[in-house]
Amino acid sequence: MHALRRSSGLLGRLQHCVAAPCLTSVPHSELQKRENSASANTNYFIKEALKELEYPQKLQRLLLTPQREVLVELVITKDNGEIETFNAYRVQHDDSRGPYKGGLRYHPKVDLDDVRSLASLMTWKTAVMDIPFGGAKGGISVDPKLLSERELEKLTRKLVQAIKDTIGPQVDIPAPDVGSNASVMAWFFDEYSKFSGFSPGVVTGKPVHLHGSYGREAATGRGTVFATREMLKATGAGHIADKKFVIQGFGNVGSWAAEIFEEHGGKVIAVSDAFGAVYNENGLDIKALRRHIADGDLLSAFSEGEAIDKGTILSITCDVLVPAAIEGVINAETAGQVEAKYVVEAANGPTTPEGDKILRERGIIVLPDIYTNGGGVTVSFFEWVQNLQNFRWEEEEVNKRLDRAMTEAFAQIWEISRQKKLPLRTAAFVKALQSVTRAHLHRGFD
Ligand SMILES: NC(=O)C1=CN([C@@H]2O[C@H](COP(=O)(O)OP(=O)(O)OC[C@H]3O[C@@H](n4cnc5c(N)ncnc54)[C@H](O)[C@@H]3O)[C@@H](O)[C@H]2O)C=CC1
Numbered sequence: 169m170h171a172l173r174r175s176s177g178l179l180g181r182l183q184h185c186v187a188a189p190c191l192t193s194v195p196h197s198e199l200q201k202r203e204n205s206a207s208a209n210t211n212y213f214i215k216e217a218l219k220e221l222e223y224p225q226k227l228q229r230l231l232l233t234p235q236r237e238v239l240v241e242l243v244i245t246k247d248n249g250e251i252e253t254f255n256a257y258r259v260q261h262d263d264s265r266g267p268y269k270g271g272l273r274y275h276p277k278v279d280l281d282d283v284r285s286l287a288s289l290m291t292w293k294t295a296v297m298d299i300p301f302g303g304a305k306g307g308i309s310v311d312p313k314l315l316s317e318r319e320l321e322k323l324t325r326k327l328v329q330a331i332k333d334t335i336g337p338q339v340d341i342p343a344p345d346v347g348s349n350a351s352v353m354a355w356f357f358d359e360y361s362k363f364s365g366f367s368p369g370v371v372t373g374k375p376v377h378l379h380g381s382y383g384r385e386a387a388t389g390r391g392t393v394f395a396t397r398e399m400l401k402a403t404g405a406g407h408i409a410d411k412k413f414v415i416q417g418f419g420n421v422g423s424w425a426a427e428i429f430e431e432h433g434g435k436v437i438a439v440s441d442a443f444g445a446v447y448n449e450n451g452l453d454i455k456a457l458r459r460h461i462a463d464g465d466l467l468s469a470f471s472e473g474e475a476i477d478k479g480t481i482l483s484i485t486c487d488v489l490v491p492a493a494i495e496g497v498i499n500a501e502t503a504g505q506v507e508a509k510y511v512v513e514a515a516n517g518p519t520t521p522e523g524d525k526i527l528r529e530r531g532i533i534v535l536p537d538i539y540t541n542g543g544g545v546t547v548s549f550f551e552w553v554q555n556l557q558n559f560r561w562e563e564e565e566v567n568k569r570l571d572r573a574m575t576e577a578f579a580q581i582w583e584i585s586r587q588k589k590l591p592l593r594t595a596a597f598v599k600a601l602q603s604v605t606r607a608h609l610h611r612g613f614d
């Protein structure tokens with residue numbers, strides 16, 4: 169912000185705002201009380217970075233507050249003829265840098281607070297990655313495993329009918345997240361196109377044969393590997409090739425990250441999912457494990473590894489621990505058990521403020537979510553660009569551009585971290601806050 173003030177004086181537009189003192193740190197006991205609120209956790213991290221920037225209070229409020237929250241009730245007739253209702257949400261956090269962008273989560277625990285937190289993370293992620301989007305997130309409170317494919321399709325089409333006036337290729341562009349996938353995106357695109365004409369750019373993460381992009385499915389995992397490579401290099405720890413990895417979550421992000429770590433010569437010694445965990449100290453054969461899961465078998469039944477308690481996954485000794493599942497898993501209770509040198513946050517919000525503090529005190533370096541998993545939305549941006557151009561890029565081109573984006577974003581975060589002596593998370597938020605603030609001030613408020 170000091171740079172901004174010097175270069176343009178745009179903050180003058182906010183002169184009616186009384187310059188605020190730095191936000192004070194939230195006391196330890198408060199952190200523990202708030203551990204269950206995802207949005208409070210996200211706001212805590214943002215406020216840590218705001219302390220470095222000394223923005224006026226009103227500007228801080230603008231940056232923290234979502235611009236629009238949509239709550240709808242979806243009703244479907246199930247295959248057995250019964251009626252069922254579901255709560256659905258779309259939170260649009262900030263569009264100062266471009267159309268709102270962010271995934272759709274289908275999970276029984278989705279609620280407004282969750283979606284609010286995830287929408288905010290998207291704003292900072294798109295800014296960290298320097299792609300011209302804002303931040304949003306959506307979700308339906310549903311266990312997709314309990315619905316038939318036909319029911320899931322109906323539910324997705326109902327969601328589009330309910331929110332179609334608040335989304336669009338130049339307004340808000342959803343994508344897959346936990347529990348949703350390319351098929352869900354295909355239904356979404358089809359339903360939206362019934363109202364607005366052919367609109368592949370309304371969602372990303374579509375099937376490749378239906379205006380999707382090569383490389384999007386693997387992009388978040390691949391980006392995680394590029395991010396890890398840069399971090400290991402910068403910290404003098406060497407290469408992926410001689411490192412041991414443990415991964416929590418073996419869905420889209422976790423399984424692709426595992427496969428690509430393995431391709432780079434890394435040893436993935438343990439992985440878990442919602443049902444179990446498997447361990448092999450010599451490294452799991454990830455391609456074989458993915459085939460095993462694709463056949464519908466349990467992770468823990470993989471014969472080339474030892475089934476272990478999934479509750480122990482975070483405490484396995486390794487070089488790099490990759491949470492790639494859900495929020496809040498590294499917290500006041502578990503952070504002390506982590507036996508890794510690095511935590512690479514492929515999931516959104518896997519570490520609570522209390523957990524983060526404990527890792528920091530123990531000298532464990534954390535690569536933050538708003539950078540680490542930014543490969544997904546980066547390739548979503550590439551997909552959107554291809555849709556607007558009615559043109560397809562080769563996978564090699566997509567992956568090369570992804571690599572460049574991850575490398576450049578890391579270099580900038582690393583530089584801020586070094587110059588200001590900040591943890592990587594705070595440095596990433598500083599970079600993102602500066603970029604979003606600059607956009608707001610240049611666009612104006614009236
Ligand atoms: N799909 C994407 O492109 C992106 C996803 N993310 C984030 O990455 C994380 C994972 O997302 P996806 O892989 O897409 O979801 P997914 O639905 O494909 O997979 C989630 C995985 O986590 C596992 N899981 C759930 N609860 C667990 C628990 N308690 N312990 C261990 N494993 C558990 C599930 O069994 C599954 O293997 C989420 O935080 C998501 O927001 C972030 C950026 C983009």
Ligand SMILES: O=C(O)CCC(=O)C(=O)O
Binds near residue numbers: 548
């Ligand atoms: O690909 C996208 O647009 C967003 C993916 C997402 O939801 C995320 O990065 O958390």
